Amino acid sequence: MREVSLFRRCLSLVMLTALCAELGACAGRPDAAVLDPVPLSGSSDRQLTVLTATNRSPDARGYSSKRNATLSFEEFTVAIPPSHRPSNIEWPVGKPDADKDMVVVKRHALDEKQFVAMAQAPNREEAVGIFVHGYNYTFQEALYRLAQVAADSKTDGTPILFSWPSQGALAGYLADRDAALASRDRLVWLVRTAAAKTDVKRVILFGHSVGGFLIMETLRQLKLEGKDDVLGKIVVVLAAPDIDDDLFKSQLEVVGRMRTPITLFVSKDDKALAVSSFLSGERPRAGSLNVDSPSVRDAALRYGLRIVDISSVKAADGVGHDRYANLAQLGPQLAKLNGGAASAPEAGSFVFDVAASVVSSPFRLAGAVVGQR
DSSP: HHHHHHHHHHHHHHHHHHHHHHHHHTOOOOGGGGGSSOOSSSSSSSSEEEEEEEEEEEEEOOOOOOEEEEEEEEEEEEEEOOTTTTTOOOOOOSOTTTSSSSSSEEEEEOOHHHHHHTTTTTOOOEEEEEEOOOSSSHHHHHHHHHHHHHHHTOOOOOOOEEEEOOSSSSHHHHHHHHHHTTTHHHHHHHHHHHHOOOTEEEEEEEEHHHHHHHHHHHHHHHHHHTHHHHHHEEEEHHHHSBBBBBHHHHHHHHHHOOOOOOOEEEEEOOOHOOOOHHTTOOOOBGGGGGGHHHHHHHHHHTEEEEEEOOOOOSSSSSSOOOTTHHHHHHHHTTTTTTOTTTTTSSOOOEEEEEETEEEEEESSSSOOOOOOO
């Protein structure tokens, strides 16, 4: 038994090392210096305001991977360069230059009262958006990724980043799952706060990877607390959710059917989720569901889920785990989901075909029949 355990650990290390090489994560990653405001030359194509709430411990320039008992709040203004390419983050190399780099041009700390006032201000669609990053993210990487997604989707309003204390390291997977779970109460507070004002009609929770696990735990806690009024406002989108399949079902059993179906973006060739599955005893992950499987179709019907296979979407990280970064620019095609109403209250399993710019539906609830692709 000890030999099997040792073999599994060694194989896990080999898989993580290979994944690290494909991600390029062993090379330099942006440090907290990218959070320092830089002068704006006036040629920036767009400036975005992002609110941040984090239970990471503050350090000299930004935030560390250490856990903090309280939340810290800030407001960042991020400038998007004229040469910005969709799904790309133009990281500063050397001296930051707003003409060609994505840069922070303003930042200032907020107290809780100031943050709440800004967080409760809905966009033109009466919605507030919250992004919860995944495993192996630093604070600055999460901030810039949210700015990229907001820029590409031409988001109206001020998106909110909830940054939990990820280790920002591939070897920190188990520590990250614990840190995410330990952050649940903080995210519950943020969601309840955002939903408190009557003019906020929707709170959009977008979670990636382990961030999806944290969101589902948050929904579960809200349900157990009897906060159905809050749950009624929530719209959930999970990209490559790193959640054990059975755990996901147990979470759904508690949460019940949402007013707006939970949307899952999944892909069968996500190598990061394959490693996660292996590390978890070869348990399947929710982000790797096969939309052609009868059991997946049954689950979509039972729990009221919208499961969208995005395997055809290009991934920049080489392992298929960050496809969500490309989804913002594909909004018009995705809007064709369910006959052109992306917000329609329809559940089912779908295949997103980028090449054809269509969505085929093996299974749909609203009067359609099961078909073959």
